Amino acid sequence: MSEFERAKKIIRKMKLPKSAARDQAKKAFHADLGNGLPHKALQCAKEFDLGNNYLTEAATELFTVLVSRARFHDAYKVLKGYNLLEAGQNAPKAVKIASNLDRIPSSVKLEQKDQIGLKKILQRSRKVGSRRLKINDVDNAIEMIRKAKAIRDKDPNVKGRAIILPSDGDVMLCGDFHGNTDNIQKFIHLANLEQNPKRIVIIQEILHARRLTEDLRDLSFDTILYALDLMARYPGQVYYLLGNHDLGFHLGRDLVKAGKSLNRYLYKGMNFQFGDRYTEVADEYKDFIGGMPAAIMTQNGIFMSHSTPKKAFVNLLSHKYFTETSAELPFRKCKPIVALVNGRDYAPQTAQIFADKMGCDHMICGHTPTVKGVKVPNKHHIIIDSQHANARYIKFRLDRLYEHEELVACVDALHSSVVASEDIGELIQF
DSSP: OOHHHHHHHHHHHHTOOHHHHHHHHHHHHHHHHHTTOHHHHHHHHHHTTOOHHHHHHHHHHHHHHHHHTTOHHHHHHHHHHTTGGGOGGGOHHHHHHHHHGGGSOTTSOOOHHHHHHHHHHHHHHHHHHTTHHHHHOHHHHHHHHHHHHHHHHTOTTEETTEEEOOSSSEEEEEEEOTTOHHHHHHHHHHHOGGGOTTEEEEEEOOSSOSSOOTTOOOOHHHHHHHHHHHHHHSTTTEEEEOOHHHHHHHTTOOOEETTEEHHHHHHHHHHHHHGGGHHHHHHHHHHHHTTOOSEEEOTTSEEEOSOOOOGGGGGGOOHHIIIIITTTSOGGGOHHHHHHHHOOOOOHHHHHHHHHHHTOSEEEEOOSOOTTSEEOOSSSEEEEBOSSTTOEEEEEESSSOOOHHHHHTTEEESSSSOOOGGGTOOOOOO
């Protein structure tokens, strides 16, 4: 019997208070780890909520054991599930082990699943290794956020809380990402911004990951920093559109899913990445959100925002409200914008009224999840969703007018294969 199992029996039998139970669990954790039972130590850390350091230490030891036994399929699940390559100060051991696996002789015979697991470990190691120091360093993270904000603030296309795009070039817009790093990287690869200097990319709703790690960490802030770095590298080509999750985070409001706080998962992930200084990074991002554009407008009649408001709020919004009236107001005093990013009124009549009010023909939004990646609820709206395997994006030119059917035809799949609806999994739909 493991020390974890003994401790659990003692705690239950004696009905120990929480503090005493944790002390008992910590002793069992170290004993099982010392006895070569990292899987039991990991169970102990999870069962008694011992914290990130305990979880990472046990998971790293378990990863080490699995690698030594060439069980790469299981090792990859542990590496990914506990995000061991980006575990702050605890990461070096896992990083070193993963990076050395490319030295395994080709003569070593592995089962197919372990061959695939080994390949995935090496791929993840190469992808993460190049950025982990930049991402995990608090001062660098803060600098990245401030740099992106400074570039946005001096952008001549930014007018108050709106962006007015030029009449040449093209636009690529995605829907909500919700922490899906693979999808946003694929999107940026397709955009090929270096070879297309007049192309504009619009991203939105990265905050709050759709999928958490095994120990319920939300690591979407990693993806946010990737997006902010893009803004700094491609000034005037990458715009980050305000979403309702961003606005809620900025205003100190929480979103709750199945009775559980999404911000709690996010802060747990940020603490994992940045340690005790994670609140400094969070505050800096909240300040960045305070200046995020709520609407993007074009010369050819296309309006882009995270969503559009319910009918009762339509008359509160106008071109002037976005570019002038709301420009100097904090978001807590911009109730029409709160209504904009949270709304889901796609009734044809409401859509027509809003289009007339904004002087546009088409509204392209995110916010509303759909397993197909696109939804066309009326003759004005196009809804794009990019958080899953059936992710979509839209690409259109700025120098010509579009009929609605023509613009819908500009929607394309981010990935070549289509996944069955039942295999997509649960979507973020707040």
